[in-house]
Amino acid sequence: MSTDRVREVRVRAGRVQPSGSWIYVWIDVATNAVAYVGGTGFDPELRAYLHVTSDDPDIGRIRAAIPRYEERNFDVLAFAVPGHIDRAEARSALAADVTCGGRPAASSSRGVAEFVGRILSELDARGVKRMRGDAARPEDGWPR
Secondary structure (H helix, E strand, O other): OOOOOOOOOOEEOOEEOOOOOEEEEEEEOOOOEEEEEEEEOOOHHHHHHHHHHOOOOOOOHHHHHOOOHHHOOEEEEEEEOOOOOOHHHHHHHHHHHHHOOOOOOOOOOHHHHHHHHHHHHHHHHOOOEOOOOOOOOHHHOOOO
16 A cells, blocks of 8 residues: 555544445455455455454355355455446446356446456456355345
C-alpha cells in the first residue's frame, strides 16, 4: 500500500461510509478452484477479515458456508469495479458464470459483460477452476 497519499475514511452518524467498489473471488489454494464470489464497498482486506471472524452468517459468509474453512487456505483476488458498472449486477453475472461451468455471463449491460470477461480472463490466466462442490452455493445464500 502506498504511504505517499492521504486516505480519508468517512464516518457519518456512527457508520463507516463505503469508499470503493470491489468484486472479489476466494480461491481455495489446495484445489486452485473458486470457492466464493462477493462484492463490497469496503476494502477487500476488511471484507475478507469479516468473512472469517464474524459470527453473523450475513457477514461471516465464508465461516458460515464453507466447511472447515479454518483448516483451509485461500487467496482472495479483488477487482476494482469501474464507476459506471453496477457492482451487484457484475457480482451476479460472475457468480452465474463460475457456477454454470463456464457459460457466458448473462447480462443486459455490455459494460458488465466486458468487466466480468476481464475477471474471467485473469482467472483463466492463473489456471483457476470454476466452482467446486464443497464451495458455498446458491442454496447456502450465495451469492448475496
